[in-house]
Structure formats: structure tokens, C-alpha cells
Amino acid sequence: MRYFIYLSYNGTAYSGWQTQPNAPSVQETIERALSTILQQPTAILGAGRTDAGVHAREMVAHIDLPLDLEEARHLIFRADRLLPKDIALSRIVPVVPEAHARFSAVGRTYRYYVSREKMPFAQDLVLRMYFDLDIERMNEAASLLPHFTDFTSFSKLHTDVKTNICHVQEAYWRRDPETGMLVFTITADRFLRNMVRAIVGTLFQVGKGRMSPEDFSRVIEAEDRSLAGSSAPAHALYLERVDYPEELFLPLD
Known part of the structure; x- marks a missing residue:
């Protein structure tokens, strides 16, 4: 079985x-x-x-x-x-x-957690930032991700994958009303090694005003990892959910 x-x-x-x-x-x-x-x-x-x-x-x-x-x-x-x-x-x-x-997975969802505040009970599980990020600009850039399929610019170099094609279903930032944390959510059919952290690190450049949403789009189009931002630290990234077709599951009784 x-x-x-x-x-x-x-x-x-x-x-x-x-x-x-x-x-x-x-x-x-x-x-x-x-x-x-x-x-x-x-x-x-x-x-x-x-x-x-x-x-x-x-x-x-x-x-x-x-x-x-x-x-x-x-x-x-x-x-x-x-x-x-x-x-x-x-x-x-x-x-x-x-x-x-x-x-068989049809979707995977990751979330990245950022806090402006000191969090004594979660300091090793979220990324603390000491400056504001422009959420509106980051969301404008993130909304472009579903329009692309080749994510070479956000892939770890020299891996053994056969294709860098991924289909992003959603990508957005929101502020959690309870904790005040800034949370990035991204769902796709598959992810390349280091892909989410590279996307988050590049979106930080947009949020800091060092890159425009149009620049972000050009980074993806270039298919060149050296043009993207540094990868965000790993400790604030979580695999949140894996989705499968219902027909794969057998009755529990």
C-alpha cells in the first residue's frame, strides 16, 4: 500500500x-x-x-x-x-x-516572514529588518511573476535540473494584522533551487527603491542570475502547503 x-x-x-x-x-x-x-x-x-x-x-x-x-x-x-x-x-x-x-503535486506554497520589531520568541524564525519596505511597489513587481515561465534569473547556478520552467499561480505581500509582520506568499507548480529566496531578495531591492517593478521584469527576461538580488536568508522561509488532485486519495474507512 x-x-x-x-x-x-x-x-x-x-x-x-x-x-x-x-x-x-x-x-x-x-x-x-x-x-x-x-x-x-x-x-x-x-x-x-x-x-x-x-x-x-x-x-x-x-x-x-x-x-x-x-x-x-x-x-x-x-x-x-x-x-x-x-x-x-x-x-x-x-x-x-x-x-x-x-x-503528482500540482501546487506548492511558500511564505517568507519579515518583522520590523524585535521578536524574542521567534528571532531565529523570521527576518528582522531595520527599515521600511514599500509594499505597494513590491506587490506591483510580484504581480508580474505569473506572466513569466522561465525563472533562470532566480535559480541556483550549476544545478542538475533539466528545465527552469515554472508556472507561478500567485505571488503577493501582505501585512499580518495580528503580528504586524510582512508576509510574502508564492504558489507555483514547482520551484527551482533557491528560487523563492532569490525572488524575495530581489523584491527587497524593489521595496528599498533601488529597483523599479520594470527593472524587476527586465531581470526575469534577461535569464541571468547575476542581475537579480542576493538571496534572502533561509531562516525566515517556510514551505506552507503541498497540493494534490483529490483523485489520488483513497477512502479512510
Whole structure:
């Protein structure tokens, strides 16, 4: 039976989601817990990579198990107890055999959090800025993103991806009325490595008045990473949601 596991993590202590040599990863940590319980090597495959230090309020991974749903739920409960405090497994749901955590996803949503105020209980989880940003100008620039598909200008250089084509569905800034934080939300069918942080860093240049929305558009059109702004720090970026077609999910009863 194939299942989707829903989980969250604070990425501060990890080199990212994906297993890699000589560095701790979220994927490896979860696989180790599952393998310990099942007493055999157990692999999971996530909806995508997150950079070192990036967090996830909702990551999805698929796993194949010779277990019924109740047994699978018990496995997740036991594995969650073995995991460190910065990783949490929330639920497991059955899906059709061809469902794939990465390739079946139709949308991924990230958010970036910025605060002007000192936040003693979240200082390592949001970006503190010491100057104002022009939200209207940044939103004017962000609204251009759905009109483009090639995001080479915001991609990490020398990666192994076959295409830099992405389809952005929405991108906007808003101020949270409760916390006062400035929050950037972006949803797309897929993202390139470092893409969201590069977009945010370039939009900061627009918000500071160093770049116009028209300049932002020209940066994208140039397909040249050197023309974009520096990447925003990783610690304020969160994978918020991964969306899938409803027909992938099997009944829970």
C-alpha cells in the first residue's frame, strides 16, 4: 500500500530535506526512525527539496508499506516519538499506487516572514529588518511573476535540473494584522533551487527603491542570475502547503 505522510519541521539544524553525505537532513532522520521500528531499511520520497535552514509547516512524503491503515497510523505514532523535537509526523493517508509525492503535486506554497520589531520568541524564525519596505511597489513587481515561465534569473547556478520552467499561480505581500509582520506568499507548480529566496531578495531591492517593478521584469527576461538580488536568508522561509488532485486519495474507512 502506498501512503502519503504529512509532516512538519524546523530546518535550523539540518542541511535541507534531502539526504546527502556528511550532513544531517530531515529525510535521513525520518528514514532512520522508520527503519529502527520496522527493523529493515525504509525509504521515503518527499514532495521536493528545501534548502539548508528552511522550515516546513507541511511537507509530504510517500512511502510503500505492507501495512493496513491502522498499522500504518501506529507506525507513524511510534516513529514520531523517536524523532527529535524539531520534526513532527502528523498523519498518514492511503493513496493510489501511482501517486507520487513529488511528481503528482500540482501546487506548492511558500511564505517568507519579515518583522520590523524585535521578536524574542521567534528571532531565529523570521527576518528582522531595520527599515521600511514599500509594499505597494513590491506587490506591483510580484504581480508580474505569473506572466513569466522561465525563472533562470532566480535559480541556483550549476544545478542538475533539466528545465527552469515554472508556472507561478500567485505571488503577493501582505501585512499580518495580528503580528504586524510582512508576509510574502508564492504558489507555483514547482520551484527551482533557491528560487523563492532569490525572488524575495530581489523584491527587497524593489521595496528599498533601488529597483523599479520594470527593472524587476527586465531581470526575469534577461535569464541571468547575476542581475537579480542576493538571496534572502533561509531562516525566515517556510514551505506552507503541498497540493494534490483529490483523485489520488483513497477512502479512510
